[in-house]
Amino acid sequence: MTESAGAWPGSHGASADVEPPPWADAPREGLEERTRGVFVPGGVLAQAAEAFRPRSGQTEMAAAVARTIEQGGALVVEAGTGVGKTFSYLVPALLSGERVLMSTATKTLQDQLFGRDLPRLAEALGVPVRMALLKGRGSYLCTHRLELARRDAALPDRTALRTLAKIEQWAQGTKTGDLAEMPGLDERSPVLPLVTSTRENCLGSQCPRFRNCHVNAARREALAADVVVINHHLFFADLAVRESGMAELLPTVRVVIFDEAHQLNETGVQFLGRQLGTGQVLDFARDVLAAGLQLARGLVDWQLAAGTVERAARELRLAAGGSTFSTRLRWNGEAPEGVEPQAWRDALAALAAALDFAAEGLATVVEAAPDFARLHERAATLAERVRAFAREPQPGSVRWADAGTQLRLVESPLDIAEAVQRKLLKTGEERTEADRNRAWIFTSATLGDDARLSWFTEPCGLGEAEVLRVASPFDYPSQAAVYVPRQLPRPNDAGHSAAVAALAQRAARRIGGRTMVLTTTLRALRSIGEQLQMRFEDSGELEVLVQGQWTKRRLIERFREGAGPGRPGCVLVASASFWEGVDVPGDALQLVIIDKLPFPPPGDPLVEARSQRLEAQGRSSFNDYSVPEAAVALKQGAGRLIRRETDQGVLVVCDPRLVQMGYGRRLLAALPPMRRLNDEAAFEDALAALAQNDEGR
Template sequence: MTDSAGPWSASHAEAGHAVAAGQDTSAWTQPPRERLEELTRGAFVPSGALAQAAEAFRPRPGQTEMAAAVARTIEQGGALVVEAGTGVGKTFSYLVPALLSGERVLLSTATKTLQDQLFGRDLPRLAQSLGLPVRMALLKGRGSYLCAHRLDLARRDASLPDRTALRTLAKIEQWAQGTRTGDLAEMPGLDERSPVLPLVTSTRENCLGSQCPKFRQCHVNAARREALAADVVVINHHLFFADLAVRESGMAELLPTVRVVIFDEAHQLNETGVQFLGRQLGTGQVLDFARDVLAAGLQFARGLVEWQPLVAAVERAARELRLVVGGGNYSTRLRWSGEAPEGVDPLAWDDALAVLASALEQAAEGLAVVNEVAPDFVRLQERASTLAQRVRAFAREAEPGSVRWADAGTQLRLVESPLDIAQAVQRKLLKTGEERDEAERQRAWIFTSATLGDDERLSWFTEPCGLSQAQVLRVASPFDYPSQAALYVPRQLPPPKDPGHSAAVAALAQRAARRIGGRTMVLTTTLRALRAIGEQLQAHFAGSGELEVLVQGQSPKRRLIERFREGAAHGHAGCILVASASFWEGVDVPGEALQLVIIDKLPFPPPGDPLVEARSQRLESQGRSPFNDYFVPEAAVALKQGAGRLIRRETDQGVLVVCDTRLVQMGYGRRLLAALPPMRRLKDEGEFEEALGALGP
């Protein structure tokens, strides 16, 4: 059995597809609740159902303990938070009682990758071994699915960037003739970063709904119907919170009909939720809107409105707003506690916002003239009005209890968000403090992940998620870490703030990776360190054919991981993977393909980040210590996630190197060390070399 994880691009509505496992669902009757825990435990014995569902299954006390706790929560209702260490097999721990309960289940994951695994592999295999006739549905965001109407518009779009885009569009057109689900993840060789994708998918803003000429062919609506008819629906956190924010998509219809809701990889819930429970506006959104107006105007209403100057005014205003902020192409998060983002002239900022709002309002007026010509114009008029309202809202003061910032990169993104999701969870999900009907009291909420905190109450997770009153269970990993893994903190490296630190990390990685023939992952805490270390390693091994250095951002994530897993097989060179951000979690590379993980420095939150600052200030106002109650727990969880890439199976062997002496020199280092798996400690460089030698070339 495996634990799985993995980021997902946000979207604001849903789609999906379903499959039935077994026979007619009416054949399955819900067992008496008092029997559910007994049935669940029976599935985990050596001769139980799991022995058929999972290869090389063997009973694990922690896995059974977690499954029994999930069963009790389903029986009694309420909220359960479970931290299940790597190797526990938490996926089956929640799936078995959920399926045996006979209840309708909503299962939310962190990413589309994990969604696909659950829907395509784990759920069907388990339902078959349990002999349960379960109908399952996979529900993704609109951005994951082909929109037939927008594909038609893209065919006539003269502004496609290059020949590569034209070839991609042609491949999508050919694939569209045979797909049943419209799920673009099923299309071989499609780059998820392709600029064509936004042209052939819909969003909540540009969907025409029942007025769409392709409404009967709509993959979104077909998926929604299948999800509403399914027993188990697999969604993701982005979709869940997008729906919670707008209450307009099919999820709003689905949630009241389920009694069991399970969040896997729940450690991402808070950061995902704050993205959707606030307000956002991007110049990229505005430019997409302008492109759609011009395409629809020239296709359906040429000559009725002067489309070119109307669109040019919107595009010019969006670009001027971006230019007011200044800066380069690298993304920078700017504080915004006053009238304008930090370092931006307030008068110029107000003028730029006013010009953009006015241009959008004029576009809405122009679209109103032709809104009876085609349904596209009705939706475009609504989009123009909504965007104008958002611009006006950002010209006013922020809502109390929220924080604002501006992300300035190639495009500009304005964000206003709550500091956490606690209030939304309490009010919209658990509905505490309200008169709850029997169905609400009986609903079971299960939250699980391999990493949820570094204290007994898992406060890092439960406090910001409004779950301080939930039942908490911690299940340790079954791996024998002292014999499988070692931890080394090199004392000779310069401190993290030293300008030469990244070069020293790269040199260490170069020597160690050469010693073991690759099989090395370097995790960095910043993109600057990613570039510095990646470039130094690539320059060193360039043309040697000795090792291949893979660097995040130079290829799609999926391709990087596939190449890294392959390693030195089939005559290829061994690999070093240098990565940051999303690679710290959700990357599963078992076996000898990964035996050395190097972390450049302790992953404390960036102190200058506006959201981090606002959370720190709130703790100070409560008389608490931001460092002890926020920075250290955040670093502990992130460090634990990064270290979790090393040992993925009972037979794995490896070494973790943390290139930050604060881990062993500062008082808080003891807390961070306690959060790591109990690996044996390597005292010096000699023991490190010996450990590498034991891994073999």
């Protein structure tokens, strides 16, 4: 959205009550015509935003969204970086006058859409609209649990006590209870689970603070609004358990828009299966102990009940192999890979029995307070979930165990296609006229590498959807170059990470930092990060930032600052979530180094199950799954480099297979059309040009 925003008037709150624009009284045109009129030179957007420039791709996408809203059905749009896709769906959505649900990938994007983009655009269009922001329970302060936490003697340390005091002070003035509005709150604080609710521990209408519940207030706002902004996690959590209020909201909405839709399948499979984590069980044990000692001391041996559950949870984690690093274990038989079956069965049975024991104690005091009734339900639910994992998995699903500091058991479908067809598009016989008229818009900068965008449409059940691909307006051949160093060790050789670190050191020093190194594994992250930190530790000429040392937000803020008075330039080494959703426009980022081609890990149980399904269908799992996955991930990583029309930079892919193997041509074709640097001399010249341009500014 930043590329189209320009200098806007001031933002509104939850509603935009504005004077209608001059063209509002004109003869009624179709939505597509009115939408196109907004994007013309001298139109509404050109008058409202100084930096706005008409772009054919942006207008083309907006017109397609308008047609889909008018006709109903599903539209999938891949809109390259710089298209301005946010305007392309917001304009027709607001002009339509329909009730709209918008879902984004993260809570940060939610806040941007609700707090900046929507109100400013509504004002520019002269559209009076009531807006609401709806997040999951964990985003809102629970005043009842805050009171319990205040009396809890088990807070971990003084830092937690100080954080709790700050939350208490903030709670006195907040209207929304949205913890994202609290300045300086670390999203990793151990206090947050103590002052927020979950579906399991919420007391519902029995809560003594029900009338003032921030979650319920947010839901009421959403049900009364014209435009509601949610996130993908909330959408699929509700699709699975019908808990967040969406069950009442979705049937009243005629337009549903998913931005950053490339995350839908992986988000969906997390919620549409079955999960059990030792963290959940330990939270339950802590809540039993706290509520028991505060509300029914002496009536039950709460120390014994909670301690038995806690020990059983820890024994289950140890049975899977205690580790400080997360490992995903296959689970094709009775027990996860490498775990002795009898010990696993015994650990599951012991945990179920411990939960039953806690439930028996809670049953004796269930009338004493609403907290005990809810805890009794939680005990029964957790015990049943444990027993479900002791049985055979559901047909068409895959099981695995994430073993680390906590243990998480997962059973999920291989994709969300069936759920989308049955629960969203409702393609069956029970489909109503309202279902046929509903418009579904799915958009992202990266959705596939073929004409049908099958990487996205196939697992999401959208094979019949209209597909549109809109190219980026950036002049990639003049703005960016790609270099594949052929002299590096092969990606799986022992010296590969060291060679990547050495290349990153030389190149980053040449341009004064401004370098992001993206790794495909945490092992490479640690290796490259440590080597770069050692290389620059003595000189201090560059600051090396490594994912995990600070929060993601703080790392990005420091990286964006770049070099300044008394501050060195930066090198950021990161993995996983930094491959996408990171926006560093301008000179702060001019070199992106990718350590190797991002193929899906072959030992991952979900990857294995998807590959086996394709092979059973007579298809090639490598060509139809591994290569498309790598192409999309490579596009996402490369997309960090050029964010505006004035950006300049170089992409380095430290994997010779990109130019040596046949599939490399397909992966190169998936990248933006950057110019090729064919040897080290050309790469050095490109770095020199970047350094010279920086000196000339």
